[in-house]
Amino acid sequence: MNAASKKILIADDDSSIRLVLSQAFTRLGYQVRATGNATTLLKWVSDGEGDLVVTDVVMPDENVFDVLPRIKKQRPKLPVIVMSAQNNLITAVNAAEVGAFEYVPKPFDLDDMTSAARRALARPADSEASKAQARAVRDDRLPLIGRSAPMQEVYRTIARLVGADLTVLITGESGAGKELVARALHDMGRRRDGKFVVINLAATPRERVETELFGKDDGDYGKLVEADGGTLFLDEIGDMPLDAQTRLLRVIDGSEPALNPKTGRRPNVRIIAATNRDLRALIQQGLFREDLFFRLNVAPLRIPPLRDRAEDIPDLARAFLLRANREGLPAKTIDASALERLKRHTWPGNVRELENLVRRICALYGEDLITARIVEKELADQQPVVQGHEGPATLSQLVEQKLSAYFADQPDGIPPAGLYDRVLEEVERPLIQLTLAATRGNQVRAAEILGLNRNTLRKKIHDLGVEMARGRR
Template sequence: MPSGNILVADDDAAIRTVLNQALSRAGYEVRLTSNAATLWRWVAQGEGDLVITDVVMPDENAFDLLPRIKKLRPDLPVIVMSAQNTFMTAIRASERGAYEYLPKPFDLKELITIVGRALAEPKQKRADKDGQPDQEGIPLVGRSPAMQDIYRVLARLMQTDLTVMITGESGTGKELVARALHDYGKRRNGPFVAINMAAIPRDLIESELFGHEKGAFTGAASRSAGRFEQAEGGTLFLDEIGDMPMDAQTRLLRVLQQGEYTTVGGRTPIKTDVRIVAATNKDLRQLINQGLFREDLYFRLNVVPIRLPPLRERSEDIPDLVRHFFSLAEKEGLPAKQIEQAALDKLRRYRWPGNIRELENLIRRLAALYPQDVITGGVIEQELAQPTLVNEPQEKGGDEGLSHSVEKHLTAYFDEFGDNLPPPGLYHRILREVEYPLISAALAATRGNQIKAAELLGVNRNTLRKKIRDLDIQVIRSSR
């Protein structure tokens, strides 16, 4: 049986009872208190082998108490619990030296496992976990179980240089996670440099990454620093890593293996000190099977995998995200808005093919274009209505074709403004909203073949490629 004395502090009597029963059954001695003052007295007297404490207590916040505990008894592990389940809660717990952060409600089996691991860990290793200065801002939003798991992983990664692979659909916030790893990590004082492999011509990627010497190729009139050189001492974010050409993959593998690279046209190896964070919305395993991605590079990049769930898998986060985006819009000078529950319910039932990016764009549109202070369910239903891309069979005497449907939608839109007119730029806003589903449907109909899709749409292939890039449309190719 395990042994140890556990100090538990929580102002909720039910939580104290549950923890007492679970820890006692596991073989531990337990002391319970409802306030921080008693907990501090016990710690100062040298009692307890481990502390479990809630963040918010009647007399003191645990985040204010933690530094004193770590200063007095640096080897005493402290597990922090909180119902304020945000990214910053996890980060603050890590910064102040907590051994672990657990969002409420928590799993008792997981808690018992963490307690056992903490007590078994050498004291010196626990004492070496120094906290870092607090940071302001909320880079990630959401309280769903999926996001709580991500917060806890990020908190553990902040003071490491481990390579991270972020996967997820387009629009799920992969760059936001990469920036959080940098801004709250030990490289925060260094540069954060991002490069999107899908947005750069394939024959220029090596030069963009590693730089080139004067005369290395036609047009290279002078030496140019690459992204590795620009990111020295900081973080290099390799977005859409699945679009990297094989030659560039080979050079990147050398950097990860040996910590050095050569510029295009150069001969002298250059030592590098950067943290690599990669991201993709593609299945790299499938690309490996197709011979399009190096398996050895995959294993070098996939040291710590983080999967970002699509918004449809974390719909309980939508109310928090909506309030967050309305707040950002207000700070940018747009009118303040509120949203009724019926509207939130409709947002939660929507599938969100564009994920968080689509939701953010919708909220900005609502803030900019609608005069009412409260967004209703009817407005959301109108905004989320998907126009039919082809004329459907008409009933007798009807003319509900695409043009008529669009006209009705725009008429209702103008009616919302009464005698006033909406903000300028309506043509381009409407055009952009129509282009996304139109191009997506054409690509789906041609199974991802951009040449055929361009012919179907009647546009130049280069124009289509630019639109795909600008609108951030995911191209899924089918072998059927």
């Protein structure tokens, strides 16, 4: 069937959009019919007209998300491209849920639209490969990818929170996508025109946390002032020192005297925090303020680990392949056996680990098709060496596993500078903390157990910001 024998049905209440699309598709040799309402579109579809539908979401008589299931019931093989000026996560997810071939945000690039139309018309509508590729193209444009039940619950929670200005606490394992969720809340919310400012407290030296947040007198105003009118995202809030927690609590309850020098007023900031740690356990250890926890946990949002939504892995992998190709890596496809092997992996580094694996395969392998053999080799090469070990893992093996997941969680697999000192600090702090807890705060005894001079221990307690557990002095 050549282009001249294919008909595209256009539905949009904006006459200028109808004109532009009609002219573009006609120049490409397609037949075109255009209407400004959903009722006429439905009649054409019912009469068997059209090989492709291009429609806006909001029509004068009906919402296309209500119409599309009826179109799919009457003509399940008819591809539909949905376009909308409501460019947000919910619109994209709704389009996917009702079976749209592709979602195109307005204002659209005409080349993108005609390319989508060609793909829809060139491939069999009932081809599973065609459907998967269409989903990958669409998913690559979304801030969050996944159609599993756990992710649908995340989407519903985001939809409830975007219209409010509540403080949100996002929990989930490292690499699960907590920052992506925070960005979605910002981009879809009332503060979308303001800045989205991030501070990673796990990667910030403890002695610099307060300066990073609240600035200093030399003109460095800090992240709090930078985020004025927007959103301040506090990543890994469980690593925040107690002194900084106290000041943050005062910011939230309005008693912090910090001012924005540009406005003379207190910064107006929405706070979104995230952690991969159990804050309630930290509260019990005296390492996190309970009152701050309740202030942050106004709207809790849990992100599921990738192993709990393995059915999303094929869509994620295909979207990452497209993204890698767009960024200059060789174009590749992935077969069903490789996807099944990916679904069986436990993914300690979650979505970030999967994306890094896909990038690595694209860069290192010459094959155009990714098979289970390639995936198996890469997964085996990335596992910590524990073969031949019986019984509980050693401390060294546990550290290696944790660091492997940490590396996998970083963009391009490369952590920020200063990793050596951060790792030593992360090991020293809990070691000293637990030893002091075991000796009920007796520093002489703790120094003896640790094999340190007492003055050295005191200095480390001060430098590392080690907090004494409540009731232990």
